[in-house]
Amino acid sequence: MGDTATSRRAFLRASAMGTLASFVPLAATAAAAASGGKAAPAAPAFPPAPLAPQPLQLLPAGAITPTGWLRRQLQIQADGLGGHVDETWPDLGPESGWLGGKGESWERGPYFLDGLLPLAWQLDSAPLKAKAQRFIDWTLANPWPNGMFGPRSNDDWWPRMVMLKVLAQYQELTGDARVVPFMTAYFHYQLTALPERPLRDWGRMRWQDEVAVLVWLYTRTQDPKLIELAHLLKKQGYDWQGMFANFSFKEKVDVKALEAKMRNGGGDVFMVDDGLQVHGVNNAQALKASPVWSLISRSADDRAAIHHQLDMLDTYHGLPNGMFSADEHLAGRSPSQGVELCTVVEAMYSLEMALAITGDAALGDRIERIAYNALPGTFTDDMWAHQYDQQPNQVEVSLHRRPWTTNGPEANIFGLDPHFGCCTANFHQGWPKLTASLWMATSDRGLAATVYAPCNVSTVVRDVPVAIEQATDYPFRGDIVITVKPAQAVAFPLRVRIPAWCRHPVLKVNGTAVAVKAEAGFHTIERTWKPGDRIALSFPAEVVTEKGYNNAVTFVRGPLVFSLPIGESWVKWRPRGLTNDWQIYPTSAWNYGVAPEAKAEEHPIGDRPFAGASPAVTLSIKGQPVAWKAEEGAADPVPEKVVATGEPAVTLKLVPYAGAKLRITAFPALSGTPVA
Structure with missing residues (x-):
C-alpha cells in the first residue's frame, strides 16, 4: 500500500463448503439485503472460550448512526470522492476485477468497500448501498471451485484479507445467509493451501487483519479449523511484537543505504523485510497484531504489548497530530516529515480494535487525537481531493522535492490519486469506522x-x-x-x-x-x-503546550491540535474528471517563534466542521519573526535555538489543525515574552 517503486507496479500487473458448527443467521435474507433491508438491533457477540475474554466489544455494524456535526461530515464524504470516486476513477469503475471486469483486481475494490459499506448504512443512502451491493453480490456469486474467491487474475492472499473485513460488516448489517458458509469455505481452503503457498510481502506483514476476521467467524460458528488457521497465519506472518521488543529503527530511514542493500541481496525496498518492516502502513496495521493475537494466546503480555509499540513509535517518530512519521518509511520526529493517509486510517482502525480488546481508555484519547486532526487535515474541506502525505509543518503543497524517505514529488499535492492510488481507495474507512467505535x-x-x-x-x-x-x-x-x-x-x-x-x-x-x-x-x-x-x-479543556522535536512547542486544547494558518494560493495543476489536482503556495509569513501563553475563543460550528474559513475554536498567541527558512517547498526542521529578527511581536491566530492546509503546528520557543 502506497509506494512508487516500479517493481511494485509490476507486481500489481503480475498479480493483476466445510462443516459448520451451530450457526443461526439473523432474520434477513439475501433478497432483503439487496433491496436495502436492515437487520434488527442485535446484542454484540463476545469471543467464546477458548478465546480470551475481552473487556469491551464493538457493537454490531449499523448499531451506531451519526448525528450533528458528525453526520454532516459523513455527508460531506458521501457528496465528495467517498460517494463518487467510482464515477471518475477507472480503478473502481465498471471494469473493476471485483465486478468481474478486466481492470484493477488487487486491493482497491476491497479498500473502497471497507468504507463505502458502513458509510452507506450509517447514512441510510439507497444509492450508496446499491453501489456497495454490486461488489458484494459479484464476490459472493463467483467463488472458485476450490473455495478461493475474487478475481481470477491473481491469487494473492492480501486483497482477500480486506474483502473478508467487508463481508463481516455486511453480514452484521444485513444478516445475509450467504456470508458465513462462503467465508468458511474460503478459510478451509486456505488452511490446506498455505503450507505450499505461504504468506508473502503485504499479506505476510498484515496477517493480523485476517486473524481478526477469523475471531469474528469463530465467535459465530466455533469451527476449530479457524483456530488452526489462525496459528498458521501467525507462524507465517511477520513477528511485529519481536521487532518492537528490540526496536532498532530509531532514526529516519536511510533509503539509499536500504536500496543498496536490496541491490546487493536481490529484491527491492518494497517487497522484502528490510523495507516492509519500516513501511508506515504496515506499522499502522501492526498496532492491532499483539492485541488480536492475545485473543488466541490468552497472554497478558501479548495484550499489553501495544503500549510499548506506541511508545517506540512516539519516541523516535512521533508527530504532533497523534501519528508517527512515515513518508513512506519511518522518518524521524521532525514535523516537516509526512505521514500517509493510508497510515492514518489504518492506525485508527487498529486502535479501535485494540481499545475493545484491551479496554484501555488511553487508546480512546489517541483515537480522538488522530481522528480530529490528522484525518480531516489531509483532505480539502469538501473531500473532493486528498493528499498522500501530510505534514504538521506544511508551508507549501507542490511538486517540489521534499525530505521524504521514499515518496515522490506528487505525494504532497491535493488531488484524485496523488503519488499512488491506494489512499484514494482506502481513505473511505476513516470516518465510518470511527462512528462504529463511539460506543461498545x-x-x-x-x-x-x-x-x-x-x-x-x-x-x-x-x-x-x-x-x-x-x-x-x-x-x-x-x-x-x-x-x-x-x-x-x-x-x-x-x-x-x-x-x-x-x-x-x-x-x-x-x-x-x-x-x-x-x-x-x-x-x-x-x-x-x-x-x-x-x-x-x-470536560473543561485548558490550553496546554507540548514539547516535541528540538523542543518545539505545539498548542493543544482537549483533543484538538492547533496550527498557524498560512495564506493559501490554490493553483489547479490538472483536471481529473470530476475533480482536480491542486498545488498550494504560501501568501503570508510562517517563520515565527512563539511564547507559551494562549487564549482560546469559541465560535459557531459551521456546516463543514473542520473548515479553516469558519473555525469553531481559535487561539491567540504572541509570536515574533525568527530566522527559519524553507528549501524545496519544505520548512527546515524546527530550529532548537532561534535568533529573532528584531521585528515587533505580533498576535497570531491559530485554528484547529485540519482547518489550515498550509500550516505551522510545531513552533520554535522564544525565551522570555516577545516585546510588543
Whole structure:
C-alpha cells in the first residue's frame, strides 16, 4: 500500500463448503439485503472460550448512526470522492476485477468497500448501498471451485484479507445467509493451501487483519479449523511484537543505504523485510497484531504489548497530530516529515480494535487525537481531493522535492490519486469506522462510551432493546448529554471514558452531581435505567503546550491540535474528471517563534466542521519573526535555538489543525515574552 517503486507496479500487473458448527443467521435474507433491508438491533457477540475474554466489544455494524456535526461530515464524504470516486476513477469503475471486469483486481475494490459499506448504512443512502451491493453480490456469486474467491487474475492472499473485513460488516448489517458458509469455505481452503503457498510481502506483514476476521467467524460458528488457521497465519506472518521488543529503527530511514542493500541481496525496498518492516502502513496495521493475537494466546503480555509499540513509535517518530512519521518509511520526529493517509486510517482502525480488546481508555484519547486532526487535515474541506502525505509543518503543497524517505514529488499535492492510488481507495474507512467505535458493549453486559462525537445507538442490553442519544459538539466543545431510552427499565453498568487531558471532569445523572472516579480511565454508573434517564458530562479543556522535536512547542486544547494558518494560493495543476489536482503556495509569513501563553475563543460550528474559513475554536498567541527558512517547498526542521529578527511581536491566530492546509503546528520557543 502506497509506494512508487516500479517493481511494485509490476507486481500489481503480475498479480493483476466445510462443516459448520451451530450457526443461526439473523432474520434477513439475501433478497432483503439487496433491496436495502436492515437487520434488527442485535446484542454484540463476545469471543467464546477458548478465546480470551475481552473487556469491551464493538457493537454490531449499523448499531451506531451519526448525528450533528458528525453526520454532516459523513455527508460531506458521501457528496465528495467517498460517494463518487467510482464515477471518475477507472480503478473502481465498471471494469473493476471485483465486478468481474478486466481492470484493477488487487486491493482497491476491497479498500473502497471497507468504507463505502458502513458509510452507506450509517447514512441510510439507497444509492450508496446499491453501489456497495454490486461488489458484494459479484464476490459472493463467483467463488472458485476450490473455495478461493475474487478475481481470477491473481491469487494473492492480501486483497482477500480486506474483502473478508467487508463481508463481516455486511453480514452484521444485513444478516445475509450467504456470508458465513462462503467465508468458511474460503478459510478451509486456505488452511490446506498455505503450507505450499505461504504468506508473502503485504499479506505476510498484515496477517493480523485476517486473524481478526477469523475471531469474528469463530465467535459465530466455533469451527476449530479457524483456530488452526489462525496459528498458521501467525507462524507465517511477520513477528511485529519481536521487532518492537528490540526496536532498532530509531532514526529516519536511510533509503539509499536500504536500496543498496536490496541491490546487493536481490529484491527491492518494497517487497522484502528490510523495507516492509519500516513501511508506515504496515506499522499502522501492526498496532492491532499483539492485541488480536492475545485473543488466541490468552497472554497478558501479548495484550499489553501495544503500549510499548506506541511508545517506540512516539519516541523516535512521533508527530504532533497523534501519528508517527512515515513518508513512506519511518522518518524521524521532525514535523516537516509526512505521514500517509493510508497510515492514518489504518492506525485508527487498529486502535479501535485494540481499545475493545484491551479496554484501555488511553487508546480512546489517541483515537480522538488522530481522528480530529490528522484525518480531516489531509483532505480539502469538501473531500473532493486528498493528499498522500501530510505534514504538521506544511508551508507549501507542490511538486517540489521534499525530505521524504521514499515518496515522490506528487505525494504532497491535493488531488484524485496523488503519488499512488491506494489512499484514494482506502481513505473511505476513516470516518465510518470511527462512528462504529463511539460506543461498545462491556463484558459485564453493559455499555461504554469510548470515543466522543454526536450519535444515536440502537442495541440490545440484557435482552432489552436500548436506544441512546448522544448530543454534543465535542471535540469543539466539552459538554456531552447522553439520554438513555431502554424499552423497559433495565439494570446494567454504563461506563463513560474520562479523557486523560481533563483535570476537572463534571458528571451529573438526572441533574444530580456524581463524584467522578475514573478507574482505568472509565467512570462506571450502576443503576436501573429508565426511559429518559440523562447523563450530563462536562470536560473543561485548558490550553496546554507540548514539547516535541528540538523542543518545539505545539498548542493543544482537549483533543484538538492547533496550527498557524498560512495564506493559501490554490493553483489547479490538472483536471481529473470530476475533480482536480491542486498545488498550494504560501501568501503570508510562517517563520515565527512563539511564547507559551494562549487564549482560546469559541465560535459557531459551521456546516463543514473542520473548515479553516469558519473555525469553531481559535487561539491567540504572541509570536515574533525568527530566522527559519524553507528549501524545496519544505520548512527546515524546527530550529532548537532561534535568533529573532528584531521585528515587533505580533498576535497570531491559530485554528484547529485540519482547518489550515498550509500550516505551522510545531513552533520554535522564544525565551522570555516577545516585546510588543
